[in-house]
Amino acid sequence: MKVAGKAVEALEDDADGMALDALPELIDQLELKMKEAAKKLDFEEAANLRDRIKQLRQKLVG
Numbered sequence: 482m483k484v485a486g487k488a489v490e491a492l493e494d495d496a497d498g499m500a501l502d503a504l505p506e507l508i509d510q511l512e513l514k515m516k517e518a519a520k521k522l523d524f525e526e527a528a529n530l531r532d533r534i535k536q537l538r539q540k541l542v543g
Contacts, residue, residue: 501540501541504537504540504541505541507537508534508537508538508541511530511533511534511537512530512534514530515527515531515534518530
């Protein structure tokens with residue numbers, strides 16, 4: 482796994498304690514990871530990322 486991927490995972494693990502203004506950037510990064518997973522035909526990982534993105538978006542909306 483690349484260093485950037487590890488950084489995204491660390492941010493994702495701490496997403497519950499993140500400030501709301503930091504979430505859009507995390508969501509963007511997770512969307513990129515989701516698209517990469519789908520390109521690699523890793524649909525299970527892509528679906529997991531999709532679900533996490535949905536949770537984070539709901540947190541933004543309140």
